[in-house]
Amino acid sequence: METEVQVIGFVFPVYAFSLPKPVEAFLKEVYLPKDVFLFAVATRGGSSCQVFEEIDRILEKKGIKLNARFFLDMPNNYLTMFTPPAEVEANKILDVAETRLRDISKFISRREDSKEKDPHESYFEKNILFPILSRVYKKTNYFGMEKKFCTDSKCTGCSLCSKLCLSGKIHMEEGIPVWNQQINCYHCLSCIHYCPAQAIQLKDTKTNKIGRYHNPYITFEDIILQKLRD
Structure with missing residues (x-):
């Protein structure tokens, strides 16, 4: 199969020190030509992990x-x-990230191979602790977290969470969001962070006492439009 594509990239968040399940599934199924420049950018909170090694193990079979x-x-x-x-x-973190992105874009535009050292890398965390935690998270589906979603009295029934949900897990019943236990959650937490009333909580946690955060440059309209494209 011939292609005129010269550069292909994967940009994704790190989930539980590993690849998000949809990203892993996509990489296993997608056709990738052998004569292109392949790059990956993983966004994270700072912990070292093996996501790129995971990708290479998948790509090696191709x-x-x-x-x-x-x-x-x-x-x-x-x-x-x-x-x-x-x-x-x-x-402050976003300002540093913006500078970092400019540096990354230079490597990609020049198609330079890069396997830079991770400044946060810890042998124990990367090769022992976090791989074990990642397997536990996946085995227990994040300790059954998807069964803990609920709303409190602040819920206005706006249905934004159901429109945002990437896995299609949330639907509305009589003006109240309901999480379908038959559908796997992607654990993106968009429903929590984008809720305008901060009404979505996780049972047996302190989510009702802490704030929310989502990237100010990504609106809920952006996510909904992406869902429609998919």
Whole structure:
């Protein structure tokens, strides 16, 4: 199969120190020509992980590998483990990320191979601790977190969460969002972070006592439009 594409990239967030399930499934199924420059950019909260090694293991079966790989540190909003950053702190992280993106774009535009050292890398975390935690998260489906979603009295029934849900897990019943337990959650937490009333909570956690955060440059309209394209 011939192609005129010369550069192909994968940009994705790190979930539980690993590849998100949809990204992993996509990489296994997608056709990739062997004569293109392949790169990957993984956004994360800062922890070291093996996502690029995971990608190369998948691509190896296709007879190809990544030419370049980059981590991009972003504000961490996985609020089941971390408190979302305050606006000032988040903006500082985004400023650094913007500079970092310019450097990454230069490598890609020049099609330079890059396997730079991860400044956060820890042998114990990357090769022992986080792989074990990742397997546990996947085995238990994030400790059954998707069964903990609920709304409190602040819910206005706006249905934004159901429109945003990438997995199609949320639907409305009598003006109240319901999470279908037969559909797997992607664990993106968009429903929580974009809820205008901060009405979505996780049972047996402190989500009702901490704030929310989503990238100010990504609107809920952007996510909905992306869903329509898919």
